[in-house]
Amino acid sequence: MLKKEWNDIFDYYREEKTMTQSELVIAVLTELQAIEGCIPKEAREAAAELAGVNPGYVSAVIKRLPHLHEQSFRHEIKVCISDRCKNKGGQDVLKEIQRILKIRPGQVTRDKRFLLTTVYCMHYCTKGPNIQIDGRLFQNVTAAEVPSILKKYS
Ligand code: FES
Structure with a gap:
């Protein structure tokens, strides 16, 4: 079961029809990062499913963009x-x-x-x-x- 804040993000972007898959992934991950301070595995998987890409693609996007992180840190x-x-x-x-x-x-x-x-x-x-x-x-x-x-x- 996903957090309510995550579901709000996914519900919003599920209706988004003007973005490319890549733009959609980046937008969703950026919002998740703002809430969690990182993008946990469960969130990466849910973002991949929403955008219709595989989780490896989402991880590759995270590695490419310095403001996104898979794990939290101090x-x-x-x-x-x-x-x-x-x-x-x-x-x-x-x-x-x-x-x-x-x-x-x-x-x-x-x-x-x-x-x-x-x-x-x-x-x-x-x-x-x-x-x-x-x-x-x-x-x-x-x-x-x-x-x-x-x-x-x-
Ligand atoms: S090479 Fe310019 S700051 Fe390191």
Whole structure:
């Protein structure tokens, strides 16, 4: 049994006849995300059924759009992987974050503390490697500094 708020969304979009399947999926997922803070499996399946697509398509849409997430989390880490940051040690910073948290970009830690994502250039290239946690910018980051940065976030 789906939540009433979810059913309200599905009922509204069930009547929508002007959107493409892709637009419909994105609109439904965006509204579900606003309510839940993420898009749980049951919601993904219901959205797929509504739009007449398979659940894999819905998951692919979620992976492609940075504002959508399959799981909830407390803190989002963004690591710049563009060349200028990467060439100054950004790749090592990313590897260290992955090693400590045991996740890869796009994944959430088991304790739901961190979501790790990558971005292409934050436009602070001269002070890279750059990472952001919940929008707070850390610049000239080294792999050795990663543990102490992560400890600040519980
Ligand atoms: S390359 Fe990382 S901020 Fe521009």
